[in-house]
Amino acid sequence: MWLRNDLRASDNTALYRATKSCDALAVLYIACPSTWASHGDGDNVVAMRLRSLRKLQATLHKKNIPLYFLEVPAFGDVDSALAQIAQKLQLDALFANAEYPVNELARDQTVKDTLGKLDVAVEYFTDRTLIPPGSLTTGSGDGFKVFTPFKRAFISTHSNSAEAFGCLPTPRALPADHLEQWPEWIALDGEHNLVRSIPDTVGGYGVADGGEERVLKWPVGEAAGARTLKKFAEVIDEYDEWRDFPARENTSRLSPYLNCGTVSIRQCVQLAAEHNDGRLDGPSKGATTWISELLWREFYQHLVVNFPRVCRNKPFKPETEAVPWSDREEDFARWCEGQTGVPIVDAAMRQLNQTGWMHNRLRMVVASFLTKNLLTDWRKGEQYFMRQLVDADFAANNGGWQWAASTGTDAAPYFRVFNPYSQSKRFDPDGEFIRSYIPELAEVAERDIHCPPQDLFSEHSYPPPMCDVTESRKIAIEAFANLKK
Ligand SMILES: Cc1cc2nc3c(=O)[nH]c(=O)nc-3n(C[C@H](O)[C@H](O)[C@H](O)COP(=O)(O)OP(=O)(O)OC[C@H]3O[C@@H](n4cnc5c(N)ncnc54)[C@H](O)[C@@H]3O)c2cc1C
Known part of the structure; x- marks a missing residue:
């Protein structure tokens, strides 16, 4: 399984499907610092990502699943690295959760084509969004350009129910001897090897900070994300009333966790639905308004697929x-x-x-x-x-x-x-x-x-x-x- 911005063990579609269908499983993470730099990613978001990855490595270790780390310069190097890995580890299949900006989509298509030639089946799952971007269209078959009709169509397509967005069970642990089947590291062409440890600096981005588990003020990892979600549950019913007042802590502050994937979008929808009679638009004004904000997130993710010119530094208009x-x-x-x-x-x-x-x-x-x-x-x-x-x-x-x-x-x-x-x-x-x-x-x-x-x-x-x-x-x-x- 190839991890990207989906750094959690619970409710992770690709990881769950991989543990269900494979007898032996390794998890891979590929850092691409030149591409990150060209995308303008800053130290904070990268540190959040890589420190969350370290946390996940420990969680997976307890389930006897190895996590391998590889650094290559750019997205363009990923397919050849994966081809070598596939051959050296004798992979049958590669599972990953889909990502949507144009460069990510192009990278994933190239990987699918390259590994396809080696008879490795590559499957991408819908996980970052509630439904596949591009799947919800206007009457004339186009992607929505305006949020309110998008939201209305989304809610009516799902009969105003959160049922379709249930969370997946946490994947099973593999047998104790499973870890030993995998090599400690693997030599690849060039200077970068596949290793089982995550370094303190990756391509100039700092990851460790004196062993502190914080990116600035943010605790990292899946447990920290779950705690943040739980804390927000205490105030979700007042969200509509107080969400615009910056001195108050009435918004969830889940965005760093949703973004690197230590919290899933379905976990958020389920929390809101618990306060809303299982509905997307229901009796709690707070929960309904919060779901609407989650749908803004969904809308913008769909937008980059429906109108990829926004990914090319161009205005929509x-x-x-x-x-x-x-x-x-x-x-x-x-x-x-x-x-x-x-x-x-x-x-x-x-x-x-x-x-x-x-x-x-x-x-x-x-x-x-x-x-x-x-x-x-x-x-x-x-x-x-x-x-x-x-x-x-x-x-x-x-x-x-x-x-x-x-x-x-x-x-x-x-x-x-x-x-x-x-x-x-x-x-x-x-x-x-x-x-x-x-x-x-x-x-x-x-x-x-x-x-x-x-x-x-x-x-x-x-x-x-x-x-x-x-x-x-x-x-x-x-x-x-x-x-x-
Ligand atoms: C100029 C500008 C830049 C922004 N840049 C980002 C960004 O880089 N990353 C990011 O996650 N959000 C961004 N947002 C959206 C929004 O400001 C943040 O998601 C929100 O402030 C995060 O705080 P929260 O988790 O407490 O949100 P809550 O109010 O609790 O909302 C819950 C979740 O819904 C999503 N969400 C809420 N509002 C929006 C919105 N308007 N657009 C998209 N998603 C939304 C986020 O995932 C958020 O975590 C930006 C908004 C503006 C106006």
Whole structure:
């Protein structure tokens, strides 16, 4: 079984099917640091991935299943490495869970073709999503471009029931002597060998951190994911009411786990369904709203398959390629550092820089500020998020950025620009979140915290706002309106 971003033993379709159908089983992980770098993956997401892999290795070991690690430079090297492995280990079959961005799909097709020639059957399973991307279409047979009809069709196709998304049993342990049947390591052509240990650095990405099991503030592994899910169960019924308030812990914070696969999407749906009479849209407003967010995730995963041009650094709406982005380097640097002088934006960016995560409401606020008020190309923000986020996921990140920049499908209309000050007053009314990330403003009164008056700036060594949000909003709207003309 070939592992990718599905780093768990429980409810893992490919692993379960492999343990069911094979007498002997090895699990493989192939790191491709050059490809990761070209995809813009940052240290946080890679550390989360590789440390989770270490945890899984220990779990599989207890089940007498070996986990082999291999590092090759790029996706393009994977098929020849797997062909050698297949021959040396005399594999009959290879099982994996499908991945959907274009480069991953191309890699997987090449592997299937190459191993097919060696009579090794390759099977990819639906596991990262609830249903196969591409399988849910509009009346005219196209992929959905708009979320609400997608959600409606999804729910009605499944008779508003979560039953189809049951979790699989944890795979059985293999006999005690099974481990001994497998070699400790295998020499492959070139400098990289298949080994049973996961190194501390992989292609320049750090994995170990003094033996600490944390990526910044995030505990890693399947047990940590399960604990996070359990904790969220206590507040899921209030999710609709409080999910937009960043000072509160009312969202699940499961995204880092869902992304590297230490929690499955079905485990999330089952938890919500338990609070919702088994339904997708049911009596608990909190659980129903949460399922809707899980379906946004599903929607964006389907989008990359239905409209692969979004994977090629292109806007979904081709005409928005002509937006005259101003791209001032200094503006971008101040936004990255959380020094724009707009407290809610700066607190959010500092949350990202310090924890590797940002609250969803704030992701929308900072993305709108960068792309509209600073008229900076959304792709710069997208890349910065990829580099910082511990939950960096191409489909969700690209979807979120194109939504905020009004370049995407079902995006925010270009004339609806978030006002960061109103967002701040509404969702952080007493400034608790701002104060927790901007110590310079800790003593500022509640009435001034969202937009500190000029004379406070020098006193608190906090910069004045770098732009007038009303003026810059007008300029952005005009730039987009000119595209139409
Ligand atoms: C500009 C921008 C960039 C984003 N980048 C990413 C990213 O790289 N990785 C990522 O996982 N999410 C991304 N999101 C979506 C969302 O912000 C995060 O999934 C969410 O904040 C994670 O927190 P949570 O787990 O507490 O979410 P919850 O509110 O508890 O939601 C549960 C799960 O649903 C999914 N989800 C929720 N909202 C969205 C959404 N709008 N789009 C897609 N999936 C969603 C996530 O998997 C999340 O873990 C981005 C959103 C924006 C606006």
